[in-house]
Amino acid sequence: MKLHHLPGYIQSIYLVEYASGLMLLDGCTRADVDDVKRFITDELKRPFSDLKTVVVTHMHPDHAGAAHTLRKLTGCKLVSADVAHSWYKGLSGWLMYLTDLALARWVAGRLGRKRKSLWYAKTLKPDIKLTDRQTIPGFDEWCVFETPGHTDRDLSIMHMPSRRMYVADLVVKVKNRFIPPFPVFFPRLYGGSIERLIEIQPYSLLLAHGGEVQLNNEDYTHLRSCVPKGPQTPWRVVKAKARRKLGLKKSKLNC
Numbered sequence: 001m002k003l004h005h006l007p008g009y010i011q012s013i014y015l016v017e018y019a020s021g022l023m024l025l026d027g028c029t030r031a032d033v034d035d036v037k038r039f040i041t042d043e044l045k046r047p048f049s050d051l052k053t054v055v056v057t058h059m060h061p062d063h064a065g066a067a068h069t070l071r072k073l074t075g076c077k078l079v080s081a082d083v084a085h086s087w088y089k090g091l092s093g094w095l096m097y098l099t100d101l102a103l104a105r106w107v108a109g110r111l112g113r114k115r116k117s118l119w120y121a122k123t124l125k126p127d128i129k130l131t132d133r134q135t136i137p138g139f140d141e142w143c144v145f146e147t148p149g150h151t152d153r154d155l156s157i158m159h160m161p162s163r164r165m166y167v168a169d170l171v172v173k174v175k176n177r178f179i180p181p182f183p184v185f186f187p188r189l190y191g192g193s194i195e196r197l198i199e200i201q202p203y204s205l206l207l208a209h210g211g212e213v214q215l216n217n218e219d220y221t222h223l224r225s226c227v228p229k230g231p232q233t234p235w236r237v238v239k240a241k242a243r244r245k246l247g248l249k250k251s252k253l254n255c
Contacts, residue, residue, distance in 0.1 A: 001016065001017070001018055001141065001159065001161075001162075002016075002017040002018075003015070003016055003017070003159075003164070003206075004016075004017060004039070004044075005206075005211065005212065006035065006036070006039055008028055008029065008032045008035070008062070009028075009029045009031040009032050009035075009062070009108060009113055009116065010029060010062050010104060010107045010108050010111060010113065011026075011028070011029070011062040011063075011208045011209055012206070012207065012208055012209070012210075012211055013026070013028055013032060013035075013036065014026070014166055014206055015036070015039070015040075016139065016142070016159075017044065018139070020052075020138070021050055021051070021052035021053070021138060021139075022040065022044075022046070022050050022051045022052060022053075023051075023052060023053040023054070023055070023136070023138075023139050023142070024036070024051065024053070024054045024055065024070070025055055025057075025157055025166040025206070026054075026055060026056065026057050026063045026166070026168060026208065027054055027055070027056040027057075027063050027064040027065060027066055027067035027070070027078075028062065028063075028065060028066040028067075028070075029061055029062045029065040029066060029104070029118055029120075030061075030065040030066050030069065030116075030117060030118050030119065030120050031065075031113075031116040031117070031118060032065075032066050033066050033069050033070065033073070036051075036066070036070070037073070048073060048074050049074050049075060050074075051070065051074045051076045052076055052077065052138055053076055053077050053078075053079060053136060053137075053138060053139060054066075054067055054070050054071070054076050054077070054078055054079070055079045055080070055136065055144075055155065055157060056078060056079065056080045056124055056126065057081075057154055057155045057156070057157070057166075057168035057169075058081075058087070058150065058151045058153055058154045058155070058168065058169070059086075059087040059088065059122070059124060059151065059153070060100055060104075060151070060169070061100055061101055061104040061118050061120065062104060062208070063168060063169070063208070064120065064124055065118060065120040066120070067120075067124065068120065068121050068124075068125070069120075071127075077127040077128055077137070077138075078124065078125070078126045078127050078128070079126060079127070079128045079129075079130060079136060079137075079144075080124055080126040080128075080129055080130075080153070080155070081129065081130065081131075081144075081146065081153040081154070081155050082129035082130060082131045083129075083152065083153040086122070086123045086124075087122075087151060087152070087153065088122040088123065093122070094122075097122045099234050099235075101118055101119070103234070104118050105118065130144045130155075131144075131146070132144070132145060132146040133145065136157070141159055141160055141161055142157055142158065142159055142160070143157070143158050143160055144156070144157055145157070145158060145165075145196070145200070147167065147170050147193035147196065147197070148186060148189040148190070148193060149170070149180075149184055149185070149186050149187065149188075149189040149190020149191070149192070149193045149194075150168075150169045150170065150180075150181050150183070150184060150185070150190065151185055151186075152185065152186060152189075154168060154169070154170060154193070155168070156168065156170060156197075158200075158202060162203060163202050163203040163204075164202065164203055164204050164205075164206060164212070165200070165202035165204070165205055165206065166205075166206040166208075167197070167205050167206065167207060167208075168208050169181040169208050169209070170193060170194075170197065171197075171205060171207060171210075171215075171223065172207065172208075172209045172210060173207060173209065173210030173211075173213060177219075177222060178210075178213070178215060178219050178222065178223050179222075179223065179226050180194075180223070180226055180227060180228060180232075181209075182232055183231070183232050183233040183234060184228050184231065184232045184233075185231055185233055186231070187227060187228045187229060187230060187231060187232070190227060190228070191224075191227040194220075194223055194224055194227060195224075197220075198220050198224070
């Protein structure tokens, strides 16, 4: 097994290589499709159709944005968590989808990226749904772990022989400290996922934002201390800022 780390549009891309086929550990952004194809065909000297599997850990633009396009181009299988409903369901889902796209564009701007289209289908149509501790078909050395909190369907993926674990947005690295992501919709579930990570003790973590890292006991203790007490979402941040700006009491904006 070879693991390739590619710089993505706003996130790291991890491509698993076996003689029998290739697997992406997440669905990238729509802007990453050409770069993924170029790496496979020019660097690895393999046909694009050797991409057999794309895991989608959750539905944000930098994790699901290229999934449907990659399947159309290569015939790969899409793997996701076994959750019945769409993350972006209903009117509130549409607003959240637009907000997530805006946040992705903001990150791209902060990174100095050229403006590119990030639009993608807000409802995933996976070929395979996996539950906790199931292995990925065709890539049996890789096992999925349910680690919700950032959203309701987050997956982490471990290469069992080496104990290297891709955790997507479960942990982010900021100024050499490891902290929770933004947003955290379900803090209780998130805290449970961090406790589980501490229990598993992977050899290393593959971060969507921060590369491959190794955490020590101090890092885990700090991460545990940073678990939010309540939901941390864009709408709550906007509400809190408006409350502070207008000097209003919490009760007036809590309806």
